[in-house]
Structures are given as structure tokens and as C-alpha cells.
Amino acid sequence: MMGFSFTDLTVMLHAGNAIDCTLGVTLGLSTLTAAAMGQFFSNSSGVLFGGALKRLASACGIPSTGLSAAQRSLPIVKRLNLMGALAGVWLGCTLGLCNLFIIDTERSPILKLRAFSEDNEFSYHIEASNADRNDATVLTIRGPNIDGVLASLTSTLAASGFSLVELIAKQTDDGCIEDIFLITKHGVRVPDNELDSLATALLDATRSPLNVYVFKERVQTLEEENMELRSRVQKLEGVVRTRQVDIV
Structure with a gap:
């Protein structure tokens, strides 16, 4: 048995x-x-x-x-x-x-995320508006539900100097997300001329979780290549030492 x-x-x-x-x-x-x-x-x-x-x-x-x-x-x-x-x-x-x-x-999750990112690279839709609220800018992000997207979005907003007033996270019937951010900049709404650049930055942030897995796979590949190179160097050093020794 x-x-x-x-x-x-x-x-x-x-x-x-x-x-x-x-x-x-x-x-x-x-x-x-x-x-x-x-x-x-x-x-x-x-x-x-x-x-x-x-x-x-x-x-x-x-x-x-x-x-x-x-x-x-x-x-x-x-x-x-x-x-x-x-x-x-x-x-x-x-x-x-x-x-x-x-x-x-870990190879299977990386391959699945890579295939998912290729199929859904342009699936996110972002709306930025100052017309809905007088005290805050409303950002609406719709797209596939991927772990880490929400954290990537909030960190991008914080790094850009925006303050998060309220967050409403929803999930649609088809499994996608609909996150609504109410944000301000220096206590007021984001200027209209900055909305386009803000939406572009958030769109780039939606790809960050996928890029992390791809980067991790590349690091693993480089580590394997580095180990192989070290092994070759050790063999070459052994050959050189052998040739430098003469026994009479």
C-alpha cells in the first residue's frame, strides 16, 4: 500500500x-x-x-x-x-x-494572471466628475475583480496628494467591481484641468497588481540564471587552478 x-x-x-x-x-x-x-x-x-x-x-x-x-x-x-x-x-x-x-x-497563478491581464488589459473604465458633489470629486472605477486593485488605487491617490473622503465598494452581478471614490485636494474638489491626468494615473494603477506577479516571475528567472552562472564560474575556477598546478 x-x-x-x-x-x-x-x-x-x-x-x-x-x-x-x-x-x-x-x-x-x-x-x-x-x-x-x-x-x-x-x-x-x-x-x-x-x-x-x-x-x-x-x-x-x-x-x-x-x-x-x-x-x-x-x-x-x-x-x-x-x-x-x-x-x-x-x-x-x-x-x-x-x-x-x-x-x-506559484507558476500557475502567475500564468493565469498574465493571461487574464492580456485578455482584460482595456477592461477598466474610469469616470471622474465634479458635477455630482459640491464638496468632493467623484471617481467611479469599473472593471474585473482582481486582488490588489483597490490597494493600488488608494496608494496612487495618497501618493498624488489626494485625500479620500469616502469609499463605496460594490460588486456587480457579473463579478466585476464598481468602486466609487470621493476625494478632495487641499480640502476642495480636484480642479477640472487635473481630472484627465488623475484618471490616467488610476488607469495605470489598475495594472499594478498584475505587474507585481510578472516582476516576481522575472526575478525568479534571474535568480535561476544567476545560480547557473555561479556554477559555471566555480567549474572554470577549478579548471584554472588545476592548470596552474604542476607536479614534478
Whole structure:
């Protein structure tokens, strides 16, 4: 049971991750759906390689129980068989979880966000008006619901010197957001000639959460390339030292 559970979990993790990074990105599947699809491959591998695992155990010298039919029907033997099977499953699954150390679990969210950003790059709509209120400028932002957009918008307003008077965050029936900001500048409404530049700055801010994930992926790629370069430099230094030493 240990070998079966280890193989089952290993195939499910790798197959599910591969599906999540390919079909999950293309079709917009959730990670849980990809894991369920990976289970098809893991169950199939159990059927295909179950006999091979038994032969491998025999080749390794693991003896069979050698119990007779009467002995296998004893209650104590049944209980021990059940406990042994459970222990084997737990141990195999524990070893199978070690695959998570070599699987890049952050790659799928980055790929999905990148695909989402490409499809929704121009989906945000921003309205800036001084006609609705006499004491504040009204900003209305509509677009897809992405984690971090609200924080990016508020930080942009604060960095530009605007004060937030009131915030009304809504979610439409189709899953999009409709955030209404009431802001002032030095206690009064934003001048009309600054509304266009303000809306442009906020539109750029809606892309900031996506850019963070892309930047993180680039940093990870650079770190991997840096490690590879270090390894090459160490090999070259070893070759140089070897050539500099002459034994007479």
C-alpha cells in the first residue's frame, strides 16, 4: 500500500500541476479542477503499475505473509491487515508530499494572471466628475475583480496628494467591481484641468497588481540564471587552478 499511495500521489501532483499550467491557463480552469483531472492519471497509473509494484517488492526480497485462508479469516489478522494498510497509505502519502519541494506551485497563478491581464488589459473604465458633489470629486472605477486593485488605487491617490473622503465598494452581478471614490485636494474638489491626468494615473494603477506577479516571475528567472552562472564560474575556477598546478 505504501508504494501504491506514493505513486498515486506523485502522479496526481505532477499531472495536476501540468494540467493547471496548460489547460488551466487556456480554459480558465481552477486549481481544484486540475487536481481532479490529475486524479484520472493517478488512478490509471495504479491500475497499470499495480502488478509492477508487487513484482518490485518481490525482487527486493520482501516476503509474502504466507498465511492460509483460515488464518486470513481470523479477526486479529483482519485487524492487523487493516492497520498495516492504513499505515502504508499514510507513509506513502507522506513521502509523496515531498514532490511539493520540486514543483513550482506559484507558476500557475502567475500564468493565469498574465493571461487574464492580456485578455482584460482595456477592461477598466474610469469616470471622474465634479458635477455630482459640491464638496468632493467623484471617481467611479469599473472593471474585473482582481486582488490588489483597490490597494493600488488608494496608494496612487495618497501618493498624488489626494485625500479620500469616502469609499463605496460594490460588486456587480457579473463579478466585476464598481468602486466609487470621493476625494478632495487641499480640502476642495480636484480642479477640472487635473481630472484627465488623475484618471490616467488610476488607469495605470489598475495594472499594478498584475505587474507585481510578472516582476516576481522575472526575478525568479534571474535568480535561476544567476545560480547557473555561479556554477559555471566555480567549474572554470577549478579548471584554472588545476592548470596552474604542476607536479614534478
